[in-house]
Amino acid sequence: MPESVTITDNRSGDSVEIPIVDGGVDAGAWKKLLGNVWxxxxxxxxxxxxxxxxxxxxxxxxxxxxxxxxIEQLAEKSTYLEVAYLLIYGELPTPEQYEAWKHEITYHTFIHENVRKRFMEGFHYDAHPMGMLVSAVAALSTFYPESKNITDEQVRDKQIVRLIAKMPTLAAGCHRFSVGMPFVYPDNALDFSSNFLSMMWKIAEPHYRPDPVLSRALDVLFILHADHEQNCGTTAMRIAGSSHTDPYSATAAATAALYGPRHGGANEAVIKMLTEIGSIDNVDAYVASVKEGKGRLQGFGHRVYKNFDPRATIIKTIAHDVFEVTGKNPLLDIALKLEEVALADDYFISRKLYP
Known part of the structure; x- marks a missing residue:
């Protein structure tokens, strides 16, 4: 017998039985019974x-x-571009499909020169790179007016390729502008993540070749953050897209949501908190102040994960590999001490505030 719920309007005695389908119920039945109740x-x-x-x-x-x-299996065995293909098309690509997909992405990494010269370089010198990125993504719609033809599958697929390919170029360009460094063109001899590292960190080398450990770590980070159900950014993109705007404008809406301190900006808030703490010696006092309501412990607690975040476990593992190459950042020691203190304190455990 199918599962269902019954709703009764105690004012009139009328009832409606609603079947539970895939864990949900149809709001249309609620509306028929309780049209003026929200x-x-x-x-x-x-x-x-x-x-x-x-x-x-x-x-x-x-x-x-x-x-x-x-996610653990994909982080161990797949690349970001394989996972992107999986998310979009529903299946992992065959070797032939993967090679064609990589080629398409690789040869769409360049942006129109006017995006850089006439637009991105017009921002104030201290503009936040995320603010620049929101605007730059939206500006792409003016360079690809055919993208407004959203009912054409081939046109849509072309914009998907362009967005995946050009987003690292734009993001790296925004970062380098914000720190006063010149724009670096994509190097199509590199894989996706290595190319991004080149555009971020290249100085004067004829050919920048990042450490494979760092490239793989970044690729895993891209995999871990590729999708997360209907979070804030996805909701913003879907709402904008429901008006049948072009994919670039809808993606700009998602990027704007990511800019916020309660979404992607939360990572920036963690760095600011660790910098404010300054030393391992100050951790206990900072935690005590949080418990007194004088601040927030950034990076602890999640709106969805009430046990642990599986992505954090993977990141912690690859972080050790990264620090063997780069050396430890002093802020990491503070973060690890915070984790140790918080996970030993019932105040945080009872509230399911895990890192």
Whole structure:
């Protein structure tokens, strides 16, 4: 017998039985019975805006899967471009499909010169790189007016390739502008992540060749952050896209959401907090001040994960490989001490505030 719920309007005695399908119920039946009664769910914590088979997230169990594949498996065995293909098309690519996909992405990494010269270089010298990126992504729609033809599958696929290929170029360009360094063109002899590192850190080398450990670490980070169900950025993009705007404008909306301190900007807040703490010797006092309500412990607690974040476990592992190449950052010692103190304190454990 199918599972269902029954809703009764105690004012009239009328009832409606609603079948539970894929863990959800149809709001249309609620509307028929209670047309003038609204379901208040400000944070969308219990509201499904669509049906999707892309990502499965179980916050209580600390599980994240893309198209049924555990995130741990993909981080160990796949590349970011393979995972991007998986998320978009539903299956991992065959070797032939993967080579064609890599070629398409690699040869769309360049941006129009006017994006750089007439637009990006017009920002104030101290502009935040994320603010620049939001604007630069939106500006691409003016260079590809055919992208507004969103009903054409071939046109849509072309914009998907362009967005994946050009986003590292734009992001690296925005960063280098913000620190007063010249723009670096893509090097199509490099793989996706190595190319991004080249555009970020190249100084005067004829050919920048990043350490393979660093390239792989970045690739894994891209995999871990490729999708996360309908989070803030995805919601912003879907809402903008529902108006049938072009993909660049919709992506700019998602990027704007990512800029916020309660979404992607949370990472920046962690760095600021660690810098403010300054030393391992100050950790205990800082934690005590947080417990007194005088501040927040950035990077602890997650809106969805109430056990542990599986991505954090993977990042911690690859971080050790990275620091063997780069040496340890002093802020890492502070972060590890914070983790040690918080995980030994019932104040944080009882509130399920895990790193």
């Amino acid at each position: 379901f208040a769910d400000v944070g969308f914590t219990q509201t499904a805006a669509t049906q999707s088979a892309i990502t499965e997230l179980d916050g209580d169990a600390g599980i994240l899967r893309y198209r049924g594949y555990p």
